[in-house]
Amino acid sequence: xxxxxxxxxxxxxxxAHQQAEAELTNNFKAAALSITTLYRxxxxxxxxAHDAGYAxxxxxxxxxxxRGVSADGxxxxxxxxxxxxxxxxxxxxxxxxxxxxxxxxIRRKPHAAPKQQPVRSPH
Numbered sequence: 001x002x003x004x005x006x007x008x009x010x011x012x013x014x015x016a017h018q019q020a021e022a023e024l025t026n027n028f029k030a031a032a033l034s035i036t037t038l039y040r041x042x043x044x045x046x047x048x049a050h051d052a053g054y055a056x057x058x059x060x061x062x063x064x065x066x067r068g069v070s071a072d073g074x075x076x077x078x079x080x081x082x083x084x085x086x087x088x089x090x091x092x093x094x095x096x097x098x099x100x101x102x103x104x105x106i107r108r109k110p111h112a113a114p115k116q117q118p119v120r121s122p123h
Contacts, residue, residue: 061085 064084068076 060088 061081065076065081068080
């Protein structure tokens with residue numbers, strides 16, 4: 001029967017602390033990778049949304065100029081374009097303010113429990 005050398009046994013066994021540290025490090029790396037992936041995908045989605053909005057704005061402006069030139073025969077002036085753009089910007093700003101007010105009013109409302117119906121007696 002082989003004899004067990006207790007002095008070398010302790011050093012040859014895996015250290016529980018080292019295993020826990022390695023597991024914690026791996027978990028941290030996985031979490032960091034998830035956050036990095038989320039950040040990158042959010043940044044890409046934001047860029048795509050911006051580009052789509054910009055393209056839509058350019059198309060709207062082009063359509064307005066084309067309609068103005070062909071509709072009444074009057075020359076399309078820079079002033080008319082600026083007035084149209086200012087009206088569109090005011091509409092966007094107004095809509096954003098309304099949405100912000102709606103969000104703030106929702107946050108201010110206390111979360112009330114649903115009202116219970118009164119119990120009626122069978123008489």
